[in-house]
Amino acid sequence: xxxxxxxxxxxxxxxxxxxxxxxxxxxxxxxxxxxxxxxxxxxxxxxxxxxxxxxxxxxxxxxxxxxxxxxxxxxxxxxxxxxxxxxxxxxxxxxxxxxxxxxxxxxxxxxxxxxxxxxxxxxxxxxxxxxxxxxxxxxxxxxxxxxxxxxxxxxxxxxxxxxxxxxxxxxxxxxxxxxxxxxxxxxxxxxxxxxxxxxxxxxxxxxxxxxxxxxxxxxxxxxxxxxxxxxxxxxxxxxxxxxxxxxxxxxxxxxxxxxxxxxxxxxxxxxxxxxxxxxxxxxxx
Amino acid sequence: xxxxxxxxxxxxxxxxxxxxxxxxxxxxxxxxxxxxxxxxxxxxxxxxxxxxxxxxxxxxxxxxxxxxxxxxxxxxxxxxxxxxxxxxxxxxxxxxxxxxxxxxxxxxxxxxxxxxxxxxxxxxxxxxxxxxxxxxxxxxxxxxxxxxxxxxxxxxxxxxxxxxxxxxxxxxxxxxxxxxxxxxxxxxxxxxxxxxxxxxxxxxxxxxxxxxxxxxxxxxxxxxxxxxxxxxxxxxxxxxxxxxxxxxxxxxxxxxxxxxxxxxxxxxxxxxxxxxxxxxxxxxxxxxxxxxxxxxxxxxxxxxxxxxxxxxxxxx
Numbered sequence: 001x002x003x004x005x006x007x008x009x010x011x012x013x014x015x016x017x018x019x020x021x022x023x024x025x026x027x028x029x030x031x032x033x034x035x036x037x038x039x040x041x042x043x044x045x046x047x048x049x050x051x052x053x054x055x056x057x058x059x060x061x062x063x064x065x066x067x068x069x070x071x072x073x074x075x076x077x078x079x080x081x082x083x084x085x086x087x088x089x090x091x092x093x094x095x096x097x098x099x100x101x102x103x104x105x106x107x108x109x110x111x112x113x114x115x116x117x118x119x120x121x122x123x124x125x126x127x128x129x130x131x132x133x134x135x136x137x138x139x140x141x142x143x144x145x146x147x148x149x150x151x152x153x154x155x156x157x158x159x160x161x162x163x164x165x166x167x168x169x170x171x172x173x174x175x176x177x178x179x180x181x182x183x184x185x186x187x188x189x190x191x192x193x194x195x196x197x198x199x200x201x202x203x204x205x206x207x208x209x210x211x212x213x214x215x216x217x218x219x220x221x222x223x224x225x226x227x228x229x230x231x232x233x234x235x236x237x238x239x240x241x242x243x244x245x246x247x248x249x250x251x252x253x254x255x256x257x258x259x260x261x262x263x264x265x266x267x268x269x270x271x272x273x274x275x276x277x278x279x280x281x282x283x284x285x
Numbered sequence: 286x287x288x289x290x291x292x293x294x295x296x297x298x299x300x301x302x303x304x305x306x307x308x309x310x311x312x313x314x315x316x317x318x319x320x321x322x323x324x325x326x327x328x329x330x331x332x333x334x335x336x337x338x339x340x341x342x343x344x345x346x347x348x349x350x351x352x353x354x355x356x357x358x359x360x361x362x363x364x365x366x367x368x369x370x371x372x373x374x375x376x377x378x379x380x381x382x383x384x385x386x387x388x389x390x391x392x393x394x395x396x397x398x399x400x401x402x403x404x405x406x407x408x409x410x411x412x413x414x415x416x417x418x419x420x421x422x423x424x425x426x427x428x429x430x431x432x433x434x435x436x437x438x439x440x441x442x443x444x445x446x447x448x449x450x451x452x453x454x455x456x457x458x459x460x461x462x463x464x465x466x467x468x469x470x471x472x473x474x475x476x477x478x479x480x481x482x483x484x485x486x487x488x489x490x491x492x493x494x495x496x497x498x499x500x501x502x503x504x505x506x507x508x509x510x511x512x513x514x515x516x517x518x519x520x521x522x523x524x525x526x527x528x529x530x531x532x533x534x535x536x537x538x539x540x541x542x543x544x545x546x547x548x549x550x551x552x553x554x555x556x557x558x559x560x561x562x563x564x565x566x567x568x569x570x571x572x573x574x575x576x577x578x579x580x581x582x583x584x585x586x587x588x589x590x591x592x593x594x595x596x597x598x599x600x601x
Binding site: 014048051052053054055071072073074075076079080081082083086087088089090091092095098099100102103104105139 | 287288290291292294295298299385388389390391392393394395396397398399400401403597599600601
């Protein structure tokens, strides 16, 4: 199967800074990929390159097309929500549906109306009359009604309350995702998406710090919680990080012997957030 | 084609106020003024005791003269529409690629499979064809309503509207000439339109300032150089931009024409490069001139720069 996104030596330079530094990337079809990184790590720059919204250096191919040259053609098979609330404020709901239907060959009005029926958004509303959460619902309804191969979500739920955020991802997973589709998500709220991800990419200072499937992450990374008595023994095994919580010592191991660790204390799969912190800090030291 | 139509629809929806409400308001003002005139005329103390006497007087005038006056009057009704149309198009273009950058909805528009070229084309076509067409239709409808209102009054007062004015003044010819002058103006104004759309693509804020300042500076510079050469101001006070405006193929003033008659004029009859009488030939004379060719080249440069900028509008 061909890769949906293929990048070799992808670089994005602004006047003085390098936002994306010589990245190699391969994302196959049917995955939900989380692109995680601190502010200014180059996530958005990488996504903009992928979506044909910015120039770049290096080789980049999305669904076999060059985003820089073929943005319009690419957008027939790629959809994105970049940031919340970018729908034009003057437009009415029925107008945005009609325009998308006219311009997008793979849009289904029927589906969109079904999704909207579950919300409080009506066809006669202007976008500026809607709350931020409703705008996100509308945008998601439109995007989910387009039969594309790649969906890119850049902080799609920023500033929304927890109810909207939960519902957003539930809808995405239940009603939209299948093996033919690929979803690429960036967000700061890692804990909310980690259970839906199939792949994880950490990006730091424009470079990829980790690229792995969630299965591998669960295989390779082990969190160990021990009493202070066992802490020195655990330290001997070379953990990536150590922290203290309620008098217990928590270690994070990369590729350690699970049986051996079990003898020292409680063994768990680390959360993506903890792993993220460990790898980001590791990269600095 | 379907996409272009959708984008044109978008422009219309977004600018309904400017494109549709504005000419309707002008039309309303015309009709209101007309109504007020008809109602109050009887109360004016002037040389005609009543509207009936005025109509009688007009009916006794030479048919040829009535025809000429009506022809000019019919055409001048368009001037208010044209003037406002000019402002509408100016500000529409100035905001065309600026507003969606400002409110970030450009990210939504760019997520649709419509190319930047098509987007710019839709903006330009809205300014060159859609807006003038809507203004023209409302101008014609206003004119027709005025003729109907007047006919009713004329009939009530016992005159024959057909012989009095309906059969005179060639309204169909006037309407066609006005429409043609609108479209000629769209082409003549292309360098300006290209400039405005370019400014809307790059201005970080206050596009009006960026649009007006460079031409004003250029104009002053031109004036100053001229002054240094001749030490007089009279020669070329209007400069390049003034000539461009005065030579416009849009009906905007009146003039004494070569046959001695006074009538509507194209542009402003202060320059002699082109004949200002309102004829199809004179409009084409401007469109197939070297000036126009230079204008088109300038417009092409502006539009290419616009496309280049629009492609990179989401860079940072």
